[in-house]
Amino acid sequence: MNIEHVSGFKYRIPKEGKMRVDAAFYASEGILEDLKSEDYASLRQICNVAMLPGVVEPALSMPDIHWGYGFPIGGVAAFDSEEGGVVSPGGVGFDINCGVRLLVSEMGRKEVDPSEGRLVEDPQKNRLADTLYKSVPSGVGKGRKDTAFSRVDIEEVLLYGACALVRRGYGEPEDLENIESKGRLPGADPKEVSERAYQRGVSQLGTLGSGNHFLEVQYIDEIYDEEAARAYGLEEGLVTVLIHSGSRGLGHQVCQDYVERCMDAAKRCGIELEDRQLAAAPIRSSEGEAYLRAMAAAANFAFANRQLITHSTRQAFASAGFDPGDHHLRVLYDLAHNNAKFEEHDDREVLVHRKGATRAFGPGNEELPERYRSVGQPVLVPGDMGRYSYVLAGTEGAMSETFGSSAHGAGRKMGRRAAKKAAKGRNLRRELEDKGILIRAANRATVDEEMSEAYKDASEVVDTTDGAGIGKKVARLRPLIVVKG
Amino acid sequence: MIRMLDHTADVGFELEAPTLEALFEGARQALLMTLFEEPPKGGEEERLVRLSGPDRETLLVRWINELLFFVQEESFVPAGAELRIREQSEEALSLEARLLGVPLDLEGHGWQGEIKSATFHGLDVTPGKDGWQTRVILDV
Numbered sequence: 120m121n122i123e124h125v126s127g128f129k130y131r132i133p134k135e136g137k138m139r140v141d142a143a144f145y146a147s148e149g150i151l152e153d154l155k156s157e158d159y160a161s162l163r164q165i166c167n168v169a170m171l172p173g174v175v176e177p178a179l180s181m182p183d184i185h186w187g188y189g190f191p192i193g194g195v196a197a198f199d200s201e202e203g204g205v206v207s208p209g210g211v212g213f214d215i216n217c218g219v220r221l222l223v224s225e226m227g228r229k230e231v232d233p234s235e236g237r238l239v240e241d242p243q244k245n246r247l248a249d250t251l252y253k254s255v256p257s258g259v260g261k262g263r264k265d266t267a268f269s270r271v272d273i274e275e276v277l278l279y280g281a282c283a284l285v286r287r288g289y290g291e292p293e294d295l296e297n298i299e300s301k302g303r304l305p306g307a308d309p310k311e312v313s314e315r316a317y318q319r320g321v322s323q324l325g326t327l328g329s330g331n332h333f334l335e336v337q338y339i340d341e342i343y344d345e346e347a348a349r350a351y352g353l354e355e356g357l358v359t360v361l362i363h364s365g366s367r368g369l370g371h372q373v374c375q376d377y378v379e380r381c382m383d384a385a386k387r388c389g390i391e392l393e394d395r396q397l398a399a400a401p402i403r404s405s406e407g408e409a410y411l412r413a414m415a416a417a418a419n420f421a422f423a424n425r426q427l428i429t430h431s432t433r434q435a436f437a438s439a440g441f442d443p444g445d446h447h448l449r450v451l452y453d454l455a456h457n458n459a460k461f462e463e464h465d466d467r468e469v470l471v472h473r474k475g476a477t478r479a480f481g482p483g484n485e486e487l488p489e490r491y492r493s494v495g496q497p498v499l500v501p502g503d504m505g506r507y508s509y510v511l512a513g514t515e516g517a518m519s520e521t522f523g524s525s526a527h528g529a530g531r532k533m534g535r536r537a538a539k540k541a542a543k544g545r546n547l548r549r550e551l552e553d554k555g556i557l558i559r560a561a562n563r564a565t566v567d568e569e570m571s572e573a574y575k576d577a578s579e580v581v582d583t584t585d586g587a588g589i590g591k592k593v594a595r596l597r598p599l600i601v602v603k604g
Numbered sequence: 605m606i607r608m609l610d611h612t613a614d615v616g617f618e619l620e621a622p623t624l625e626a627l628f629e630g631a632r633q634a635l636l637m638t639l640f641e642e643p644p645k646g647g648e649e650e651r652l653v654r655l656s657g658p659d660r661e662t663l664l665v666r667w668i669n670e671l672l673f674f675v676q677e678e679s680f681v682p683a684g685a686e687l688r689i690r691e692q693s694e695e696a697l698s699l700e701a702r703l704l705g706v707p708l709d710l711e712g713h714g715w716q717g718e719i720k721s722a723t724f725h726g727l728d729v730t731p732g733k734d735g736w737q738t739r740v741i742l743d744v
Contacts, residue, residue: 188726
């Protein structure tokens with residue numbers, strides 16, 4: 120593998136062997152060191168993606184790249200159906216349409232955290248933490264008891280996404296304006312979703328899940344770009360809520376079902392796979408088309424899931440004593456970082472796979488809500504629970520270089536087992552409290568696995584993204600309360 | 605032999621066993637070791653499983669995903685298994701298992717967090733020096 124330094128943070132891997140196109144990636148010196156220390160395993164994964172039929176140059180990875188299964192996390196690849204392009208369920212991932220949603224309140228930090236982190240026992244802050252933890256369950260072992268969705272309800276959710284829930288009173292119509300694709304991917308067909316996926320979905324709508332999924336109450340700590348912050352309505356000190364969740368068991372099952380179907384299709388169509396998890400079917404094949412219809416249905420479930428969590432969050436704030444008229448938690452934006460979407464780039468329609476990468480459309484794009492159109496879409500980059508997360512803006516650079524994509528998070532640097540080992544003998548809960556952060560988690564394992572040190576510093580990913588021109592730094596958010604499944 | 609693996613984004617395990625059945629039983633044990641700090645042993649609840657697959661790897665992924673379904677969706681922990689695998693041909697295998705287990709107790713069993721799925725990433729079930737070997741990566 121030959122790595123060429125193009126300029127600044129940009130690198131290129133010229134095609135060689137079975138690669139059909141060049142690969143490209145973005146890295147700081149630190150990120151490059153991390154890649155080297157893993158013997159470029161994740162870069163080799165993006166080279167494998169560059170071998171798939173119909174891939175459009177270049178196959179890409181974002182600055183938060185890390186080793187995945189099949190596609191790397193942080194991978195972006197576009198395919199042209201006119202040139203035999205494929206769709207790969209593994210290139211979307213098990214957690215279809217996993218994503219983040221940021222709610223912005225009109226309250227200042229002091230209203231939620233009067234002692235500014237100095238008083239761990241602060242009753243107001245603890246009440247909010249406890250209420251949020253109870254209101255937004257992880258969903259494991261027990262589904263939600265306060266909402267009951269029938270099989271018919273779930274079919275409606277698969278067709279209409281977040282709209283299906285807003286219609287039932289779980290949220291406001293204006294929420295939908297600020298969700299990628301307005302909270303509903305077109306082309307969904309509930310009939311392409313298996314019975315088992317339904318079974319898994321019925322009790323899990325409105326649940327967080329475990330692992331790296333979370334709900335965080337934060338405050339805006341720093342503004343970097345006044346113009347974009349104004350367009351987004353962000354001001355220093357305002358309280359925000361960041362929600363990270365996906366399509367739960369329903370999406371995982373859809374991926375399981377279609378990885379196998381696409382392996383059969385790949386065999387039939389003579390598609391050579393470097394890794395079976397890269398299983399892919401031609402976009403214009405019965406398997407490819409069926410997957411896209413099922414994937415859209417699962418994506419709609421994920422949009423609805425974050426919508427119900429939003430509703431529960433608003434209710435929790437109200438129950439904890441914050442008047443809904445005061446907190447007014449509006450949806451700043453909701454975006455996905457695991458999906459495949461048909462988009463127009465360079466005057467041709469391509470199917471853009473983003474696996475652990477965020478859509479980052481720049482200024483002027485008609486898909487964006489009008490109020491964001493002059494500055495580009497908000498791009499949400501969660502960091503780890505002990506440090507900070509960021510709001511960025513989509514750029515023209517992303518449109519011209521990365522099929523309108525940007526980073527999606529800090530990226531792990533430590534395995535889960537290694538993190539647990541490193542956490543032995545420490546009281547991470549107390550360490551977070553000392554920083555003014557309250558944590559509510561289902562178990563110690565989740566806290567240990569998700570410790571700050573297990574992640575790269577999000578600021579390095581964000582500065583690389585900003586420096587490479589594929590995202591513009593707008594604001595930084597600091598955690599106050601972390602809820603983990 | 606079970607060896608737990610730890611990748612940056614995912615977890616997994618390596619297995620070696622004298623028979624294919626023992627390899628699949630090893631996968632069940634390793635899965636429980638991933639899901640729980642203190643996996644339960646034995647139990648009286650019974651479930652029967654019948655699966656088939658076009659190759660050993662697909663059958664193994666289906667087996668692990670079936671066990672995950674029991675734990676995560678039906679709150680049943682398969683703490684023991686008797687299983688039989690038949691290889692009818694190069695392209696058709698079947699598995700029959702009798703699972704014995706207990707109801708899921710998140711706190712009591714030391715729940716470690718959800719697993720989304722077993723993956724096909726680098727998955728090969730191959731004859732080893734003393735029987736069979738494989739390496740499974742899970743998406744967590």
